[in-house]
Amino acid sequence: MTLSNPSANATLGTSAATLTILANDTPTVGFSSATYSANEGDGTATINVTLSNPASANVTVNFAATDGTATGVSGSCPGSPTAVQDYVTASGTLSFSPGDTSEAFTINICNDTGDEPNETVNLTLSSPSANATLGTSLATLSIADNDPPAISFQSSVFSVNEGDGTAVITVILSSSSSGSVTVDFAAANGATVPAIGVTPPPPTCPASPTDTQDYVIVSGTLTFLPGDTSETFSINICDDGNDEMNETVSLTLSNPNANATLGASAATLTLVDDDP
Template sequence: MTVDSGTLAFSPGQSSKPIAITILGDTIDEIDETFAVRLQNPVDATIGDNPGIGTIDDDDGPTISVADLTVTEGTGGSKTANVVVSLSASSVQTVVVNYSVEVDGGATYPASVSDFGPGTGQLTFTPGQTSQQIPVSIVTDSDDEQNETFLVRLLSSPAPVDATLGDASAVVTIT
């Protein structure tokens, strides 16, 4: 916001006057901010409540997205597929997102739950952090098979941060 000063002149019988406050928008996710409007030096009047307090509601929450991934299955044992979840911008607040790892029911060759570790969880981004990974266990084998897929879905971003879901579903392909 811009800081300014000025004079209010009331006409006879007038009991209120607006004061225009210019808010300077930005794209930074931050906590709501407060400001005070202080009246002083009245002439032929008294000041009641002083100062008046205003709040600038932050509306710049980040967008949360998850990226598709291709992982080579390999043979014997297991390996980890690290699915990347990112914020479009850093936040000064903690950002939380819930997720699920599940069978891709719409795929031509869906991976079965014996091929990967399904489940649910929650990621917590600390202030300033913009990227995290969801580790998913891949069970390897020596079977000759088609590429198989499963999904990682971002489910919700609980309050209080006003983060929104961007690309909320990633296809993980096991080759």
């Protein structure tokens, strides 16, 4: 503000001054985002909370981290966390000193070794001090799994009628992979009442199989393309004309590549006799 042009019977003294307009808006306290993310192997997740404008006095607000789809533990992560020990529950109070507009709290993340879906933690703010109001008071922390999927037989037991001709064996991934997954498979004579395999070539049953020609021995490699969770291989079954006991074939998986681990790697195929 300025003064100027006094009349002839006056002179100017202090002709300039400043008016300061003091903001009296109540600041709003809230999460800086509605969603946060952390990798399971990061160890911690930092959650930022902001004040819409500085306050002239301390502002406080309570925070809490509770179970969404993730499961919390108290105190600290165990030395070898399981799939139901995902993070350390947290609660407390944040304090903004005069002039501050940003504070943060930390959540400890437990790095287990089990393949599992990405999981969530619910974040809440509550009970701001009288000189602030609540803004975004709810948010979600997503914990991204960092463990490779497990590859397994779909079942530990399969069965097929001797006259069916083929047995289809299903192998599954516990979750899809971003890279290709390979695993070796093999079918061999069973341990209990073993079926007797025919060694290829050719990879077919004889025209008139005997009671010691029950199936065609098979081995190979399955490939799961990115996004796939199920693959199969087939075993040719030889239909002889002899009455015999039900017999078994041993199934194994081995040598997964670096994008997967082995889960249930052994199974049994039972050949059900169909001869009177």
